[in-house]
Amino acid sequence: MEENQKPKAAPLDALVALVKDDLDAVNRTIVERMDSPVALIPQLAGHIVAAGGKRLRPLLTLASARMCGYDGVAEGQMRHVNLATCVEFIHTATLLHDDVVDESALRRGKQSANAVWGNQASVLVGDFLFSRAFELMVEDGSLKVLAILSRASSVIAEGEVAQLITTNDTDTDEAAYLGVVQGKTAELFAAACQVGGVVAEQDETREKALRDYGMALGIAFQLVDDFLDYSAKQEALGKTVGDDFREGKLTLPVILAFQRGSEEEKTFWRRCLEDMDQTDADLAHAMDLMRAHGSLDETLTRARDYGAQARAALEVFPDSPVRQCLLDIVDFTVERAY
Amino acid sequence: MEENQKPKAAPLDALVALVKDDLDAVNRTIVERMDSPVALIPQLAGHIVAAGGKRLRPLLTLASARMCGYDGVAEGQMRHVNLATCVEFIHTATLLHDDVVDESALRRGKQSANAVWGNQASVLVGDFLFSRAFELMVEDGSLKVLAILSRASSVIAEGEVAQLITTNDTDTDEAAYLGVVQGKTAELFAAACQVGGVVAEQDETREKALRDYGMALGIAFQLVDDFLDYSAKQEALGKTVGDDFREGKLTLPVILAFQRGSEEEKTFWRRCLEDMDQTDADLAHAMDLMRAHGSLDETLTRARDYGAQARAALEVFPDSPVRQCLLDIVDFTVERAY
Numbered sequence: 001m002e003e004n005q006k007p008k009a010a011p012l013d014a015l016v017a018l019v020k021d022d023l024d025a026v027n028r029t030i031v032e033r034m035d036s037p038v039a040l041i042p043q044l045a046g047h048i049v050a051a052g053g054k055r056l057r058p059l060l061t062l063a064s065a066r067m068c069g070y071d072g073v074a075e076g077q078m079r080h081v082n083l084a085t086c087v088e089f090i091h092t093a094t095l096l097h098d099d100v101v102d103e104s105a106l107r108r109g110k111q112s113a114n115a116v117w118g119n120q121a122s123v124l125v126g127d128f129l130f131s132r133a134f135e136l137m138v139e140d141g142s143l144k145v146l147a148i149l150s151r152a153s154s155v156i157a158e159g160e161v162a163q164l165i166t167t168n169d170t171d172t173d174e175a176a177y178l179g180v181v182q183g184k185t186a187e188l189f190a191a192a193c194q195v196g197g198v199v200a201e202q203d204e205t206r207e208k209a210l211r212d213y214g215m216a217l218g219i220a221f222q223l224v225d226d227f228l229d230y231s232a233k234q235e236a237l238g239k240t241v242g243d244d245f246r247e248g249k250l251t252l253p254v255i256l257a258f259q260r261g262s263e264e265e266k267t268f269w270r271r272c273l274e275d276m277d278q279t280d281a282d283l284a285h286a287m288d289l290m291r292a293h294g295s296l297d298e299t300l301t302r303a304r305d306y307g308a309q310a311r312a313a314l315e316v317f318p319d320s321p322v323r324q325c326l327l328d329i330v331d332f333t334v335e336r337a338y
Numbered sequence: 339m340e341e342n343q344k345p346k347a348a349p350l351d352a353l354v355a356l357v358k359d360d361l362d363a364v365n366r367t368i369v370e371r372m373d374s375p376v377a378l379i380p381q382l383a384g385h386i387v388a389a390g391g392k393r394l395r396p397l398l399t400l401a402s403a404r405m406c407g408y409d410g411v412a413e414g415q416m417r418h419v420n421l422a423t424c425v426e427f428i429h430t431a432t433l434l435h436d437d438v439v440d441e442s443a444l445r446r447g448k449q450s451a452n453a454v455w456g457n458q459a460s461v462l463v464g465d466f467l468f469s470r471a472f473e474l475m476v477e478d479g480s481l482k483v484l485a486i487l488s489r490a491s492s493v494i495a496e497g498e499v500a501q502l503i504t505t506n507d508t509d510t511d512e513a514a515y516l517g518v519v520q521g522k523t524a525e526l527f528a529a530a531c532q533v534g535g536v537v538a539e540q541d542e543t544r545e546k547a548l549r550d551y552g553m554a555l556g557i558a559f560q561l562v563d564d565f566l567d568y569s570a571k572q573e574a575l576g577k578t579v580g581d582d583f584r585e586g587k588l589t590l591p592v593i594l595a596f597q598r599g600s601e602e603e604k605t606f607w608r609r610c611l612e613d614m615d616q617t618d619a620d621l622a623h624a625m626d627l628m629r630a631h632g633s634l635d636e637t638l639t640r641a642r643d644y645g646a647q648a649r650a651a652l653e654v655f656p657d658s659p660v661r662q663c664l665l666d667i668v669d670f671t672v673e674r675a676y
Contacts, residue, residue: 014456036496036499037496037597038499038500038503039500040494040497040502040503041495041499053475093465094465097461097462097465099455100438100458100461119438119457120438120502121499122500123435123461124435124495124498124499124502125495125499126493127431127432127435127468127494127495127498128492128496128499130465130468130491131488131489131491131492131494131495132492134484134488134491135485135488135489135492136474137488138481138484138485138488142483143476143479143481146472146475146476146484147473147476149468150472150473150476151469151473152476153465153468153469153472154466154469154470154473156465156469157462157465157466157469158374158379160374160462160465161374161376161378161379161459161462161463161466162376164378164458164459164462165376165378165609228473337513
């Protein structure tokens, strides 16, 4: 099987191959459900949905359901497809609102939606997709799913506001950072997996295992992202290095370096990240300090720990090709750092 | 009874008096449910909720439920209170997102939330309140209510995007304008009333009557708002005249004047509203043109027509103090133009 031939090379591709019919159905449902007589809505939503690319979160819903024995569209089952679409709509809405929040001109190399259409349209089309997600959930009819995804949505918003507050605040500690990461990133991974278990009518133990898997995977994912922001590998991928630094974001590599730094170093960090008074040379110095204090390596160590937690969570499920893909995705998530 | 002594003077006050226990419970629920460990959320949400003042939309839910025989908190019933809170949260979220959209520095004379805390926080706290509204609906447990309010939310977003598209477009016709008004304003009035009927377990006829009442009232409300933007009365209320003109919004008074205008007048409207090339004297000239073509009066005539539709919708309900208040609110909505 493809995912066993090249498990580390392309675990997402392997998973996509396993649930191809389901994912095709998700892509069709996305297009159908983001339609509106107001033409700007499908235009703008289509732009960001197309840029989204990997469909990692809806894939987690599809894979979780399949691993738990839910048959898929080939056997006429559609709940997981509709709910995976909800997950992607919620994710897309947060991306659109993030573009406003971060005043980011570029997202994944393409022009961000707000750079093309303006903040106003990004906010409103995000609201539309968010509402559409809830309409789809209502059609599905499960109050349990509605509870999971409405809770996830408010936790995401709390995480994003918490990130806003910790930005430019060098007093931010690891616990506050972890809270932000759980909210803004990991909660939707967790909910996406849990919902797959709900449609497959799993017991509480397995539902919680899926949630734990998604939460740990999401944290590992964000930790690696925050590591990569200071990695030369980022440059090789055509992305800029040090965006978080320039935006004054307090991510784990910085938090650890700050805590371990001398008073002189703390003064440096405060000038750069609180006062936002930065020169071209400051990023290189910041990266030297992070290396000197081992904070980049330690960020990856934490990512690996969370990766191990994610793998462990899947132990309650019997081996299967889909389960193997979900395990491989954990490794891929951590190893993209190298 | 108070509402019969001074029906025209303060119909909202009369309604507030009738459902005072319920409204107090709504205000408590608002404060409880906008709380979060992320302190900025209740701070910012509290600012906009306090500025909201009238609580017109949740009052419509409370009044509709009461008119249909739902007893209220005094008898231990809380569903209408929780759902009225949802309606207010959805409304508040749209206000927060509107502040971003309109780049408005002032809302109701107070500084807008985004002027104090920035666009980023306004977007995210709006998202939080929106999610909280859905969490509350899930606790209520009615899929019917969830369907009504998730549908309303996406219709509102569509209406707001449609307004964005019609701004600066003098080709906007009355039908397009009405679509915007139904979406951005009237849909939530309609849903607020309908939900009151759902908790009171009304039949389809009465539920539809409540929805029709809210829709017609909401359209009348927005028509009068759009009239008032060009009225000297606006100035007496301490608001500026001509905000819509300066923002290039195509509201009914302008649409009718444009359609009835000479080619020279059309050129004037295009310069002011499409090219956004305005001088201080242009607003006065615009108001002269609207008066000359009777478009301000005609806007009020339409508002009265919708007001009559709203009143007619309530004919299926037996007379009661609450019903009388709902009728008086229609008159008050139209008559605040004079």
